[in-house]
Amino acid sequence: MIIDNNIPDKDACADSLKHVLDALYVLGGKWKLPVILSLVQSSKRFNEIQYALSGISPKVLAQELKDLELNEFITRQVYPTTPVTIVYEATEYSHTLKNVLRELSAWGEQHREKIRSSLKTK
Amino acid sequence: MIIDNNIPDKDACADSLKHVLDALYVLGGKWKLPVILSLVQSSKRFNEIQYALSGISPKVLAQELKDLELNEFITRQVYPTTPVTIVYEATEYSHTLKNVLRELSAWGEQHREKIRSSLKTK
DNA sequence: GTGCCGACTTACCTAAAGGAAAGTACTTAC
DNA sequence: GTAAGTACTTTCCTTTAGGTAAGTCGGCAC
Numbered sequence: 277m278i279i280d281n282n283i284p285d286k287d288a289c290a291d292s293l294k295h296v297l298d299a300l301y302v303l304g305g306k307w308k309l310p311v312i313l314s315l316v317q318s319s320k321r322f323n324e325i326q327y328a329l330s331g332i333s334p335k336v337l338a339q340e341l342k343d344l345e346l347n348e349f350i351t352r353q354v355y356p357t358t359p360v361t362i363v364y365e366a367t368e369y370s371h372t373l374k375n376v377l378r379e380l381s382a383w384g385e386q387h388r389e390k391i392r393s394s395l396k397t398k
Numbered sequence: 399m400i401i402d403n404n405i406p407d408k409d410a411c412a413d414s415l416k417h418v419l420d421a422l423y424v425l426g427g428k429w430k431l432p433v434i435l436s437l438v439q440s441s442k443r444f445n446e447i448q449y450a451l452s453g454i455s456p457k458v459l460a461q462e463l464k465d466l467e468l469n470e471f472i473t474r475q476v477y478p479t480t481p482v483t484i485v486y487e488a489t490e491y492s493h494t495l496k497n498v499l500r501e502l503s504a505w506g507e508q509h510r511e512k513i514r515s516s517l518k519t520k
Numbered sequence: 521g522t523g524c525c526g527a528c529t530t531a532c533c534t535a536a537a538g539g540a541a542a543g544t545a546c547t548t549a550c
Numbered sequence: 551g552t553a554a555g556t557a558c559t560t561t562c563c564t565t566t567a568g569g570t571a572a573g574t575c576g577g578c579a580c
Contacts, residue, residue: 358547445527
């Protein structure tokens with residue numbers, strides 16, 4: 277019987293790594309998080325998002341919105357006014373990112389500080 | 399006097415977003431986390447890492463290692479044996495990622511499950 | 521001195537992300 | 551009918567991450 281002590285948590289780590297990479301795949305790219313956060317703050321129409329996130333092109337924004345809708349972070353509401361009003365809003369599911377974002381933000385902040393001060397002393 | 403109630407947490411969110419993007423910038427890319435995690439499990443030499451992460455090319459690995467060293471996730475130890483042995487090892491700082499990785503992994507896992515089951519019912 | 525090992529570099533290539541500019545489809549205002 | 555607004559789409563281009571293959575450099579083995 278062969279038992280390698282390293283294997284148990286190695287496998288667990290490999291699984292965990294997959295999940296992490298899954299998460300980063302969904303959240304990755306230049307605009308995913310900015311769009312989500314902008315819509316969490318308030319629902320917006322296409323041009324309003326473009327204005328709020330200065331720099332994003334309509335092509336890229338349209339892509340991102342489709343992708344975020346597929347992943348159920350946002351919904352696309354069509355109101356039959358004249359002319360039709362199309363409003364994007366963040367879903368409840370966007371809020372499941374809270375813990376992730378809190379940790380990432382905290383870590384990112386201390387990391388910037390760490391690198392900044394370690395550059396100074398060199 | 400003009401006070402816009404939305405501004406206070408808008409600014410906080412914008413700062414927070416910057417930190418999150420900082421963090422993702424450091425951790426992003428195809429190989430950063432795999433390399434870190436591989437070295438956390440055990441220190442390794444160049445060719446050993448390449449073998450452990452099947453698929454990474456020497457060029458990309460060298461790049462990643464330099465980058466990770468700059469960010470102080472790993473150290474490059476040169477042992478004056480004959481021939482010289484060069485060992486990469488994870489620093490204590492790598493462990494500051496624990497919370498981040500825990501949250502990302504948990505979220506990634508439930509997200510995969512969510513998408514999988516929402517595709518099934520459609 | 522020729523060849524091999526380890527730890528990389530270098531030069532070149534490809535694919536995917538993202539950006540710029542223009543166009544389209546619909547509607548309402550004049 | 552012409553102009554203007556909204557919500558995109560299309561085409562084309564640039565940048566960048568990453569990959570492949572080959573080469574380099576120093577030390578030792580023979």
